[in-house]
Amino acid sequence: MIKTILLICFMLFLIVVNGDIWNYCEGNINPTFKINKLSLSPDPPIVGKEVAVSLEGGLNEEITSGSSIFNVAFFINGGWRQLPTFHNDICKVLSCPVAAGPFTYSTSIKVPIFTPHGQYRGQITLTDQSNRNVTCLTFQTYLK
Numbered sequence: 746m747i748k749t750i751l752l753i754c755f756m757l758f759l760i761v762v763n764g765d766i767w768n769y770c771e772g773n774i775n776p777t778f779k780i781n782k783l784s785l786s787p788d789p790p791i792v793g794k795e796v797a798v799s800l801e802g803g804l805n806e807e808i809t810s811g812s813s814i815f816n817v818a819f820f821i822n823g824g825w826r827q828l829p830t831f832h833n834d835i836c837k838v839l840s841c842p843v844a845a846g847p848f849t850y851s852t853s854i855k856v857p858i859f860t861p862h863g864q865y866r867g868q869i870t871l872t873d874q875s876n877r878n879v880t881c882l883t884f885q886t887y888l889k
Contacts, residue, residue, distance in 0.1 A: 767882050767883065767884040768882065768883050768884075769880070769881065769882060769883075770868060770870070770881035770882060770883055772881075773878065773880065773881045773882075774878060775877075775878060776878055776879060776880040776881070777804060777805040777806045777808075777873065777877065777878070777879050777880070778802055778803070778804050778805075778848070778871070778879050778880045779802055779803045779805075779880075780800070780801075780802045780880075781801045781802050781803065782799075782800075782801040782802075783798075783799065783800050783801070784797075784798070784799045785797070785798055785799075789886060789887050789888060789889055790856050790888055790889070791856065791888075791889045792856050792857075792858060792860050792861075792862055792888055792889065793855075793856060793857075793858040794855070794856060795853050795854070795855050795856075796853070796854055796855075796856055797851070797852075797853045798850075798851065798852050798853070798854065799849075799850070799851045800848075800849065800850045800851070801847070801848070801849050802847075802848050803846065803847055803848060804843060804844070804845050804846060804847075804848045804879075805845060806845050806873070807842050807843065807844055807845045808835065808839075808841060808842060808843040808873050808874065808879065809841055809842045809873075809874045810834070810835065810836055810841060810873070810874040811834075811835040811836070811871060811872050811873040811874055811879060812832065812833065812834060812835060812871075812872055813831075813832070813833045813835060813838075813869055813870065813871050813872075814830065814831070814832055814869070814870045815830065815831040815832075815833070815867065815868075815869045816828075816830050816867050816868050816869075817865055817866070817867035818865065818866050818867060819861060819863060819864070819865055820863055820864035820865070820866075821861075821863065825866070835871065835873075835879075856888065860888060861888070862888055862889060863887065863888060864885070864886075864887050865884075865885070865886055865887070865888065866883070866884060866885040866886075867883070867884055868881065868882065868883045868884075869881070869882050869884075
């Protein structure tokens, strides 16, 4: 279970690292979280190594609970292969409640050695306690 949560956290941070790999989803209506700054070191992440992640943004409303849905696909043998969908409780990753206003988060995560090198794409959708949109992001990245 801990490995799954760490992998979800790692992949969540991958999707929001920089403007050339992520975008807000089409139809991302009234998100309550806006990203101001993201950094990742090293960029791109290296399998089997630590990656430092820093996130800054603004939250328009307090989050007392919520969920995330994370879909990811890996490019292999000329096609995209869908990996299992991850569903997670936001408060298992963050300490809830999360107050409205400026939001910062920093962590260091080891990219598991068993993670395949290559191209990834996916989407994460976050909803709050009222099932309202917190944010929705799509991404594409490469793991060395």
